[in-house]
Amino acid sequence: MELPAEVEFREEGPREGFQIEPRQYPLADRVRLVEALAETGLRHIQVASFVSPKAVPQMADSEQLFAALNKRPGVTYSALWLNEKGFLRALATPGVDVRARLAFYASDAFARRNNGCSAEEMAARQQGWMALYAEHGLRVETMTVLAAFGCNFEGDVPPARSVAAARAAEALCRAQGYGVPKILLADTMGWANPVAVKRLVGAVREAVPTARVGLHLHDTRGLGAANMLAGLQMGVDLFDSSVAGLGGCPFSAPGDVTAAGNICTEDMVFMCHEMGIATGVDLEALLEAARLAESIIGRRLNGHLLRAGSLARFRAARALAAQA
Amino acid sequence: MELPAEVEFREEGPREGFQIEPRQYPLADRVRLVEALAETGLRHIQVASFVSPKAVPQMADSEQLFAALNKRPGVTYSALWLNEKGFLRALATPGVDVRARLAFYASDAFARRNNGCSAEEMAARQQGWMALYAEHGLRVETMTVLAAFGCNFEGDVPPARSVAAARAAEALCRAQGYGVPKILLADTMGWANPVAVKRLVGAVREAVPTARVGLHLHDTRGLGAANMLAGLQMGVDLFDSSVAGLGGCPFSAPGDVTAAGNICTEDMVFMCHEMGIATGVDLEALLEAARLAESIIGRRLNGHLLRAGSLARFRAARALAAQA
Numbered sequence: 001m002e003l004p005a006e007v008e009f010r011e012e013g014p015r016e017g018f019q020i021e022p023r024q025y026p027l028a029d030r031v032r033l034v035e036a037l038a039e040t041g042l043r044h045i046q047v048a049s050f051v052s053p054k055a056v057p058q059m060a061d062s063e064q065l066f067a068a069l070n071k072r073p074g075v076t077y078s079a080l081w082l083n084e085k086g087f088l089r090a091l092a093t094p095g096v097d098v099r100a101r102l103a104f105y106a107s108d109a110f111a112r113r114n115n116g117c118s119a120e121e122m123a124a125r126q127q128g129w130m131a132l133y134a135e136h137g138l139r140v141e142t143m144t145v146l147a148a149f150g151c152n153f154e155g156d157v158p159p160a161r162s163v164a165a166a167r168a169a170e171a172l173c174r175a176q177g178y179g180v181p182k183i184l185l186a187d188t189m190g191w192a193n194p195v196a197v198k199r200l201v202g203a204v205r206e207a208v209p210t211a212r213v214g215l216h217l218h219d220t221r222g223l224g225a226a227n228m229l230a231g232l233q234m235g236v237d238l239f240d241s242s243v244a245g246l247g248g249c250p251f252s253a254p255g256d257v258t259a260a261g262n263i264c265t266e267d268m269v270f271m272c273h274e275m276g277i278a279t280g281v282d283l284e285a286l287l288e289a290a291r292l293a294e295s296i297i298g299r300r301l302n303g304h305l306l307r308a309g310s311l312a313r314f315r316a317a318r319a320l321a322a323q324a
Numbered sequence: 325m326e327l328p329a330e331v332e333f334r335e336e337g338p339r340e341g342f343q344i345e346p347r348q349y350p351l352a353d354r355v356r357l358v359e360a361l362a363e364t365g366l367r368h369i370q371v372a373s374f375v376s377p378k379a380v381p382q383m384a385d386s387e388q389l390f391a392a393l394n395k396r397p398g399v400t401y402s403a404l405w406l407n408e409k410g411f412l413r414a415l416a417t418p419g420v421d422v423r424a425r426l427a428f429y430a431s432d433a434f435a436r437r438n439n440g441c442s443a444e445e446m447a448a449r450q451q452g453w454m455a456l457y458a459e460h461g462l463r464v465e466t467m468t469v470l471a472a473f474g475c476n477f478e479g480d481v482p483p484a485r486s487v488a489a490a491r492a493a494e495a496l497c498r499a500q501g502y503g504v505p506k507i508l509l510a511d512t513m514g515w516a517n518p519v520a521v522k523r524l525v526g527a528v529r530e531a532v533p534t535a536r537v538g539l540h541l542h543d544t545r546g547l548g549a550a551n552m553l554a555g556l557q558m559g560v561d562l563f564d565s566s567v568a569g570l571g572g573c574p575f576s577a578p579g580d581v582t583a584a585g586n587i588c589t590e591d592m593v594f595m596c597h598e599m600g601i602a603t604g605v606d607l608e609a610l611l612e613a614a615r616l617a618e619s620i621i622g623r624r625l626n627g628h629l630l631r632a633g634s635l636a637r638f639r640a641a642r643a644l645a646a647q648a
Binding site: 003151152153155190191193194195196219220222223224228230256259264268275300303304307308310311315 | 327474475476477478479480514515517518519520543544545546547548549550552553554576577580582583584588591592594595598599600624627628629631632633634635638639641642
């Protein structure tokens with residue numbers, strides 16, 4: 001299959017990054033990072049989550065964060081929630097671009113740890129989410145399968161679980177008269193490999209051919225770029241990523257926040273551009289935002305271009321020399 | 325194309341890693357690392373280089389290093405050289421598994437910096453190398469094209485340069501009655517991308533169909549794993565790599581030895597195993613060697629499994645739970 005001509009990145013650094021850190025960062029710094037990201041051409045930024053402030057105190061001030069944000073037209077500023085209460089908080093918060101989402105777990109053990117219920121219960125709860133969305137005039141935009149490739153608490157996860165989840169989401173949407181628009185397969189704990197990516201994307205697409213399939217990849221074990229390439233080769237054109245490689249799942253490499261998190265937006269934008277795939281993102285501006293993220297976090301982050309830079313300056317020097 | 329069933333890694337961490345560090349590490353530590361690597365199933369370890377002690381003082385004691393080494397049968401302990409003098413030093417050093425190599429530059433500017441001569445002069449010198457090898461009864465085993473994808477001092481490098489170098493090496497070998505066995509394409513400064521890898525491997529293989537094509541990849545800009553995947557998809561089954569991601573080219577990210585170096589052996593072995601590709605390497609033993617490398621260098625290295633571990637412990641726990 002040919003590589004897609006254009007790829008969309010959904011930036012999750014502000015949410016993934018700051019929620020995994022042991023301390024809470026100043027609101028002004030987080031606002032500054034989101035605003036810098038919005039200047040890069042990224043069109044979708046997940047700003048914060050509305051989850052239990054007891055479980056994730058770092059995200060307790062999501063309302064204030066949205067209130068403080070200067071929003072740029074054309075950019076979606078979204079938020080994450082894991083239950084109806086979180087959704088209602090998001091809905092009640094001015095400035096949140098509420099995008100209705102469904103969430104399924106491919107691992108029961110991970111559902112219990114991350115959501116406090118079984119995978120089956122979570123699937124059942126999605127009916128309630130659907131009803132709530134319909135009540136507020138919202139259509140589902142995405143469904144996510146968490147731990148779609150494997151789970152630290154359950155081992156390898158068969159593709160059939162994601163396929164079943166995708167079918168369930170599709171059925172819920174069809175009952176409302178539309179198909180599920182986007183299916184995000186999440187490698188939450190870094191278990192994916194390129195062969196598994198191709199297999200799972202193929203299986204899910206076969207099950208729900210009308211949905212756009214996206215990938216939420218983590219670079220936990222160094223395969224993030226290869227897994228993304230495998231996705232691209234399957235025609236996937238939607239990727240979640242984090243500026244500077246911020247974030248990660250607290251269960252991926254417990255106790256080590258310096259472990260690699262999500263795939264790094266600027267490194268992956270670079271990969272796309274080098275292969276002739278458009279992203280709509282200004283790579284050098286994004287690199288500036290990555291440097292800002294690193295200065296806010298206050299330690300070395302995992303992005304590669306942060307250290308080595310892109311190739312632009314070398315090509316510019318070359319072009320200059322050729323003119324002379 | 326199908327992925328290869330088996331892949332060979334040539335470990336270059338001991339040479340790449342210690343030569344880029346500003347200080348010289350104790351001989352005993354370097355010996356310990358090489359000996360640990362030899363216990364992992366890796367069959368080829370590049371131990372040191374015989375280059376100018378003025379330019380690379382870190383490698384000034386290569387003779388002593390080989391003398392101190394307890395060698396394991398079945399493992400090749402090789403060395404690098406960049407001129408005839410270096411070759412003769414290697415040849416005179418007991419314990420070096422001398423593997424005759426040719427070296428070509430795809431970038432003239434880089435040849436001048438790295439070898440003190442033009443790319444053309446370097447190509448011409450290969451005749452002298454050939455004569456010297458023949459004189460000592462050695463057949464060429466590999467030829468390497470340095471800066472095959474691009475160069476910080478010259479910009480993008482057209483595939484035709486590598487093709488010309490491959491043809492030249494082939495002609496030199498044919499004149500001695502054999503074909504060049506292995507052609508290594510080196511992404512010395514981190515300019516490769518998956519599309520470029522496929523294009524270049526295809527072009528070189530077309531030019532010299534009898535040679536085994538290998539890749540020497542750097543992870544400078546985070547595309548190492550994706551570039552290796554692209555190589556695997558072209559059937560490439562020979563990769564240079566460095567334990568813990570040690571090393572890198574001093575010209576890749578000048579002044580920053582913490583920038584990513586070569587592709588990381590244990591991460592890439594992990595990728596192969598996860599995709600069902602055999603490597604002959606014991607991943608957990610290799611991870612131990614990576615931890616040793618990190619403790620010797622004395623700072624955080626770039627390998628991902630160093631932080632997150634492999635998936636073995638999770639699968640073992642799962643298997644245990646299933647038995648209970």
